[in-house]
Amino acid sequence: MNDLSTSSQITYRAVPIRPGVIRRIRGLSDQALAWLFITPTIVLLLAINIFPLVWTIYLSFTNYRANRPNAPTLWLGTDWYQSILTDPDIWAAMQVTAHFVVWTVLIETVLGFGLAFLIDKKFRGHGLWTTIILLPMMLSPAVVGNFWTFLYQPQIGLFNYVVAFFTGRGASSFQMLGDVTLSPWAIVIVDAWMWTPYVMLICLAGLRSIPDYIYEAAEVDRASNWRQFWSITLPMALPFIMLAVLFRGIENFKMFDMVNLLTGGGPGSTTEVASITLKRAAFESWRTGYSSAFAIILFVTVFGLANIYVKALNRVKSR
């Protein structure tokens, strides 16, 4: 009570603002105020995004090496671009990347949508199962890479024993990571295991967004389950599926950590995806100019493909 009575006695006094200050703030146009607010963001973007990009583009035309900052920097024009685009090793790395991206995205989409479709049906323990399915994507790629290396170990690895159990061949008779034919599939399996839940999650959001009344109307029209799936479920979930494909496609195009841990690009160069080639050029050989040009080529490729894809996605959404 005492406190309240004390506070009620507080009197407020207007602080006089100098007329000059009012004039200056009043003098600012809406546009100027807008600039005032967005300038810090723009400065930050320029410093950490645009400047490095422009600098990388500049370096890609030079012979610059980060480990020899005192050496003279020569302007090479488009030499690096020409040499990269005509290098069979680079094209081999791009093929490995394409194989990895296409198969992982395909498998993850099919399995992810399938799982989402099943999880969408209410059943007992469905929450628990959803959590269990989501576990792999919550792990660090470093952890996943290391423990799959053990799972694939021909003498003690569980994977080989499971395959041996079902096929009858010896567990040590094949090696997933050391075999030229099997190693590209070994990394696809691990990526699919880890990221299918992510696709499932996005597809599940799509399925849950379909209003029930559409299915009810279809039931009234005596549409079969199969017809409902093709005419309602799939078209309405398609934008979400396409979004998941876009995310996984971009992510896997620049895949590095897991492949590096599982195979290091081997055997030979069988699983050497583009990002591993880039890392070796940039941080092992220190060919900064060359690797900048390669990074720009990869960036333009992903950016171009993603743009085409987003246009297609918008077309599907507007239907």
Added chain:
Amino acid sequence: MSMAGPTVRESVMKQTVNALLTTCGVLASALGVGVGTTPAHAQAKTITLCWAAWDPANALVELSKDFTAKTGVGMKFEFVPWTNYADRFLNELNSHGSLCDLIIGDSQWIGGAAENGQYVKLNDFFKKEGISMDDYMPATVVGYSEWPKNSPNYWALPAMGDAVGWTYRKDWFARPEIQADFKAKYGRDLAVPKTLDELRDIAKFFQGREIDGKKVYGASIYTERGSEGITMGVSNYLYDYGFQYQDPKKPYSMDGFVNSPGAVKGLEAYKELYKCCTPPGASNSYMSEGLDAFKSGQVALQMNFFAFFPGLYKDPNVGGDKIGFFSNPAGAATQATQLGGQGISVVSYSKNQAEALQYIKWFSGGDVQKKWWALGGYSCAKSVLNDPGFPNSAPFAGEFLKSMGMVVDFWAEPSYAQLLQAEQKRVHDYVVADKGTAQEALDGLVKDWKAIFKEEGKKF
């Protein structure tokens, strides 16, 4: 109220200030930062030594305690596993980092580190302190200290001598039934191989054999792709079959030397050994995988650096009487082996160069070198290696001495990392991934190396 208020506030303030001062005092004394309380023997400075994480590094930690005791300079250590060692420390040097005051850098780094000003040149320091390179094994001086090679320009003190050698299961070799079986098959006694052909026969003989109810394999060899593994392994075969990095009379001229008919045979022989006689899943093996395979009793033979041999000899399962050691056997052309080991350098970006140099001076001492060997490090000092008792001082000492007399090293050029990557790719593609022929692999390697040297502005 007006009188009582300030008195209470003052006493509370006093108590608070006293509590704060007491807390600060306790904290300061706990952290040892109290002014005037530093004991006379407290460490003046602490320096950081960077190296790989392996057995000899532990020996160096033990050894360095004497340095701290003698000088009062504290030692910190930054040890990184071999597979990340080059990446981590070359990044550190290239970014002018001052994490390492001292670095035990790989022998191949010396060209780049010297030319890029990353290591302190030690000539004046050696002269001033009376440290002579004549007191060290010539191969280690050339390999670990000099740049350009064979010139009196020193960038490191030879610290850890090393080379690739082999271990074998002495207990298996000694079993009468195995001896008899081997003699029946090959018409000679099962003994330490003198040639690479004999080694292959032994590996073939053990491959898939059952010993004590367990399936065992022939040999563990280097096949690692990511860093330097397969190059460090295949070199032992290439050298023995006549491979040379360049024309001795015409530097950087590689045609007919890197891809000579002998070198091609050497590469084919290495692939044959990999295909016939290694454990399943050995497509990416380096030092630690080799140790695992040998320690778990999987293999009869193991290729690895001598640095690991003291630890292996002490191993309760496969050490002692069960293990034997031998240097790389001879090939069709000669007997040579891949140099390992490192020199110790002062990093130019270090803020503690005086203390780092003090460490190098201390490390070069005769007694310190003797203790270094006794603890499990491999001294490069003649005073240790030329001691008449040295060959018998450890079961592997004699073979080490023999190996150090026939070592060959990889390029130590500033572009070594690029040169190494090219060989890793070409050799792994052929040996493990079955791409092309040995001739194509080595021809491709010459092409890659020429392109790298051309980019470097070398004339050949």
